[in-house]
Amino acid sequence: MKAIIVEDEFLAQQELSWMIQQHSQIAIEACFDDGLEVLKYLQNHRVDVIFLDINIPSLDGMLLAQNINQFAHKPLIVFITAWKEHAVDAFELDAFDYILKPYQESRIITMLNKLEATAQQQHAQTQSAQSTPLTVNLVKDERIIVTDINDIYYVEAHEKLTFVYTRREAYVMSMAISEFCSRLPEQLFFRCHRSYCVNLSKIREIEPWFNNTYLVKLRDLDAQVPVSRSKVKAFRQLMRL
Numbered sequence: 001m002k003a004i005i006v007e008d009e010f011l012a013q014q015e016l017s018w019m020i021q022q023h024s025q026i027a028i029e030a031c032f033d034d035g036l037e038v039l040k041y042l043q044n045h046r047v048d049v050i051f052l053d054i055n056i057p058s059l060d061g062m063l064l065a066q067n068i069n070q071f072a073h074k075p076l077i078v079f080i081t082a083w084k085e086h087a088v089d090a091f092e093l094d095a096f097d098y099i100l101k102p103y104q105e106s107r108i109i110t111m112l113n114k115l116e117a118t119a120q121q122q123h124a125q126t127q128s129a130q131s132t133p134l135t136v137n138l139v140k141d142e143r144i145i146v147t148d149i150n151d152i153y154y155v156e157a158h159e160k161l162t163f164v165y166t167r168r169e170a171y172v173m174s175m176a177i178s179e180f181c182s183r184l185p186e187q188l189f190f191r192c193h194r195s196y197c198v199n200l201s202k203i204r205e206i207e208p209w210f211n212n213t214y215l216v217k218l219r220d221l222d223a224q225v226p227v228s229r230s231k232v233k234a235f236r237q238l239m240r241l
């Protein structure tokens with residue numbers, strides 16, 4: 001993984017750099033103390049992760065993160081700051097982690113391990129996606145409709161039948177949901193409930209529900225998909241909650 005550090009306190013920058021080098025295989029490509037300089041750098045350089053302070057000159061860390069979130073390739077962002085009050089805003093920007101100063105080495109090590117595990121998982125998913133069929137056959141009115149995998153929003157079990165929902169259509173498959181879901185790529189679809197499987201890329205909103213579970217709302221559809229208690233832990237890991 002390639003990384004940059006954005007930190008205007010020299011000693012903090014050096015301390016974090018040392019910990020990263022000691023406890024990971026992450027390569028630090030550059031260090032910055034100014035937000036605008038980071039934007040200029042990212043125009044011509046691609047990195048995997050940014051260790052980002054909030055209180056920096058020219059363009060503060062939150063505004064910088066908002067700009068980075070508009071990139072086609074979005075690096076993972078780990079906020080490193082003394083400010084507790086920005087944590088909620090940071091995670092709304094899909095921050096990977098939020099580390100408070102002064103640094104605790106054990107906390108840094110845990111975060112670095114998570115980063116490298118995520119990188120390995122993403123690489124494995126990319127490799128798997130390259131060999132995964134991009135279409136699936138759906139049935140409607142005795143016709144076989146060859147459908148792009150990504151057009152499927154979610155799947156729902158109805159006794160021995162499986163209902164498959166796209167943006168505009170609903171299909172009824174004469175098979176159990178487990179059989180149908182076995183045809184879908186695991187890196188894109190998650191069996192969130194014994195009766196439901198959801199396309200992770202279609203999730204618009206995650207709403208807390210009773211017994212520490214969730215209701216998932218999807219883009220373009222009014223449907224709500226439940227996440228069962230037995231699937232909550234895996235779901236939280238997948239969605240970095």
